[in-house]
Amino acid sequence: xxxxxxxLFITREEAYASLDGENIVITEKKEEIGRFPLHIxxxxxxxxxxxxxxxxxxxxxxxxxxxxxxxxxxxFLCRVSGESKGNVLLRRKQYKFADSDEQCVDIARNxxxxxxxxxxxxxxxxxxxxxxxxxKPKFDDISEKLRESMKSVIDVKSLDELRGIEGAAAAMYxxxxxxxxxxxxxxxxxxxxxxxxxxxxxxxxxxFVYVLLASSCAHALEMVGLDSYVGFMHKDRSGRxxxxxDLMEELRPCMADRFVITLINNRMxxxxxxxxxxxxxxxxxxxxxxxxxxxWQEKKKVIIEHPFINEKIEWGLxxxxxxxxxxxxxxxDLDGYPPFLWK
Numbered sequence: 001x002x003x004x005x006x007x008l009f010i011t012r013e014e015a016y017a018s019l020d021g022e023n024i025v026i027t028e029k030k031e032e033i034g035r036f037p038l039h040i041x042x043x044x045x046x047x048x049x050x051x052x053x054x055x056x057x058x059x060x061x062x063x064x065x066x067x068x069x070x071x072x073x074x075x076f077l078c079r080v081s082g083e084s085k086g087n088v089l090l091r092r093k094q095y096k097f098a099d100s101d102e103q104c105v106d107i108a109r110n111x112x113x114x115x116x117x118x119x120x121x122x123x124x125x126x127x128x129x130x131x132x133x134x135x136k137p138k139f140d141d142i143s144e145k146l147r148e149s150m151k152s153v154i155d156v157k158s159l160d161e162l163r164g165i166e167g168a169a170a171a172m173y174x175x176x177x178x179x180x181x182x183x184x185x186x187x188x189x190x191x192x193x194x195x196x197x198x199x200x201x202x203x204x205x206x207x208f209v210y211v212l213l214a215s216s217c218a219h220a221l222e223m224v225g226l227d228s229y230v231g232f233m234h235k236d237r238s239g240r241x242x243x244x245x246d247l248m249e250e251l252r253p254c255m256a257d258r259f260v261i262t263l264i265n266n267r268m269x270x271x272x273x274x275x276x277x278x279x280x281x282x283x284x285x286x287x288x289x290x291x292x293x294x295x296w297q298e299k300k301k302v303i304i305e306h307p308f309i310n311e312k313i314e315w316g317l318x319x320x321x322x323x324x325x326x327x328x329x330x331x332x333d334l335d336g337y338p339p340f341l342w343k
Contacts, residue, residue, distance in 0.1 A: 005042035007300070009293035010034075011286055013072040017046055018053040041065055043219065045212070047072050047289060066219035072286075076211050081222060090225045093330045094243075098230050105159055107246075107329075107337050108233035112166045113153045114250030114339025119173040120146040121342045122253045122261075126180045134179055142172050159233060166249075173253070180261050187271040188264045197281030201274045204282040205263065208289070209256045210248075212296055213319075217251070218244040220319035224327045247322055254342040255318065259299055268295055308338040 010017060010026055015033070018025050024044065026034035038059065043066040046052060051069065057080045060067040067080040097103040120143055127139045149169040156162045178190035181202070188202045198204040218228040218241045231242025233249070263269050273288030284292065300316030313321060322340050329337040 006040050007043040007045065007293075007297050008036060008041055009045045009047070009290070009297075011047045011289050011293070013048055013286070014050055015046070015048045016050040016052070017044070017048075017056055019056040019059050024056060038063060038065065043068065043216070045070060045215075045293070064223065066215065068215050070211065076215070079215065079218065087225060090327055090331060091227050094226055094230055097330060098232060098236075101159065104232040105156065105162065107326075108159060108162055109153055109156055110337045110339045111233055111246050111249050112162055112169075113150055114341060115166065115253065116146055116150050116153065116169045117339070118250060118253040118342045119169065120150070122258050123173070123176060123180070125258070126261075130182060133182055138179075139176060142176050145172050162233070177257075181264055183265045183267060184270065197277075197279075197283075199280050200282055201271065202260070202264075204274060204284055205260050205269065205292070206256070208284055208292060209260055209296065210252070212293075213251060213256050214241070214244055214248050216316070217247045217319045217323075220323040221247065221326075223320060224323045226323060226327055226330075247319065247326070250339050251319065251322070254340075255299075255315065259296065263292065263295060305343075307341050307343055 008024070012026075012028055012033070014028050016027050018027065020035070022038050024036050024038055024041070025032060044060065045068045047070050049072065052067065057067060059065075060080050069077040069079070071077060097107065123139055123143050123146070126134060127136060127143070146169055149165055149172075152165050153162065156165065174190065174193070181188050181190065188205075189200070190202055191200070193206075194200065194203045195207060198207045221228040221243055226243060228241040228244045230236065231244075231246045234240070234242035234245040236242060269288060269291055273285050273291060275283045275285055277283065300314060302315045303312050304315055304318075305312050306318070306321055308325065309321065318340060325334065326337050328334045
């Protein structure tokens, strides 16, 4: 199993990243404010319009370091990708599968089975930990309905049918999402998903964490030699990393949603970490991004036991392991793609 390295978050708006030997150097107004050896890094997130030097981008591509450019407010701009890894025959198989509706359903079915299972587990965790603070009969009812949805997924024959089940399950899950927020209710509440732009603190937090997770999924897929743009449930669209979104579906409830709920309930973030703009958009402050990034890195280091390979790994390696399992299935080494089922 590969080793999980560190993630570097550069959050200063005027920061510029460059290369000095085997080190990344961060400067602001021509003054050096940070220096880190590249060999300890796995990902670099740069929240700056100043950008990075071509030499640094080339070195990151060469070393397989995921260099992600975002706006100072967290909007994804682009990623630096190096030479495609893996056997071209693997990508040929991926494209062949993606061209077959029947094979797309076979794979997408497992992505969504994993998603619904992890949604249910997120709800059950809240039931277990806060039974006296929630409407337990309501949570029991939603949990049971999600269990039935998992059964329905097994027998689907088309992507449209699968999307219908997934949509209904998501609606049930989000119907109790607000009730899983147990602290700071005056500042964090769920009234529906808003994206471009997020219109409240909770959506701003979700959007930011989803960007981090989506980038990690894209990087993991490319590391094992898959094309992150060619998906099975999310079909081809120019500029969209469809396979990254496919993989993200099953990981979103347990890696992102649960993380956000914990941040709020443990008061790791607060109202002061957000900016409310005149047009209604809500964004994380610079300090807020630092807090969330720091906690995200800590979460990635937590050791869990992977339910399929039965090995102890760090949370941050879960996207990589799932990408590896998907590649093994496409090669014919596994009978089916095993989704990540959080316990």
